[in-house]
Amino acid sequence: MKVVALEEHMFPREVLVSAGLDLGSRASRRAAELDEVGEGRLAVMDEAGIDVQVLSTLGNIVQEFEPERASSVSRELNDRMAVVVTKHPDRFRGFATMPMTAPEVAADELRRGVEELGFVGAMIHGQTQGVFLDDPSVQPILATAERLGVPIYLHPGLPPAAVHDAYYAGFGPEISAGLAGAGWGWHSECALHVLRMVVAGVFERFPELQLIVGHMGEGLPFHLDRIETMLTPLVGHHDRTVGETLRNNLHLTTSGYNTATPLLCALLAFGADRILFSVDHPFADSVAAATFLRHAPISGADREKLAYRNAESLLFG
Structure with missing residues (x-):
């Protein structure tokens, strides 16, 4: 069985x-x-x-630079990634890094990445200087992704300082960082980011835009029915309900999650066509992730969808 992994980092x-x-x-x-x-x-x-890793750089460390520096470093990172992909085109593909403090430049860098460097989308790490993807200023990026027919992988990012101080401070540095990051905060922050985009009508304006989130959906599958019940009445002027929008415009990856309970929840909430395999290399173990994929309590057809068929349809079609 072919296996494609989507959230695999480099720098x-x-x-x-x-x-x-x-x-x-x-x-x-x-x-x-x-x-x-x-x-x-x-x-x-x-x-x-x-078989294949879709590479992404840790763009969070350049995403909030002032525009000129962000643009320069993002371009250099994308050029370096393109060299890697060119050397092993059957093993590596790439997500572009974008200078998010310069949205028009970022949109053009996404275009260059896809049309000239052969990338299959872009990765964005959370909000940028307090700006989420529902902000009008980032519409050039979203419009370009939709026009090119490539997804945006929304990776969690650290919360703004005010949120960190309110929710995660008061402990030792390592505990606070863990709570704010991979231990909890990343996931709730990313889920909220997605919901902001939905209720703000981003997917009404860009109905073909496809978004990917990792970590088995950042908690959204577990909360989906509650989200539908509570938020849909508030956005009744949209063409689709909140749940319908999520199931139409959002894809989930398994990155970092190698147990059956969250996988089965994601499958029941979103369906096998919307879930893709990831490891989160080098922050998670590739053998453990792939072993879980091969032995998870799901059908053979669903296993193939997660392993490679959904990736081929979304990224390589």
């Missing part, structure tokens, strides 16, 4: 040094693996039985 050490960037404490521990995009990474994929 070239050379760009890190030349641009004077800091990966942060968590990602710095994985710097060597993020830099490895050759035989070492291919060996990890082969051991797990993963």
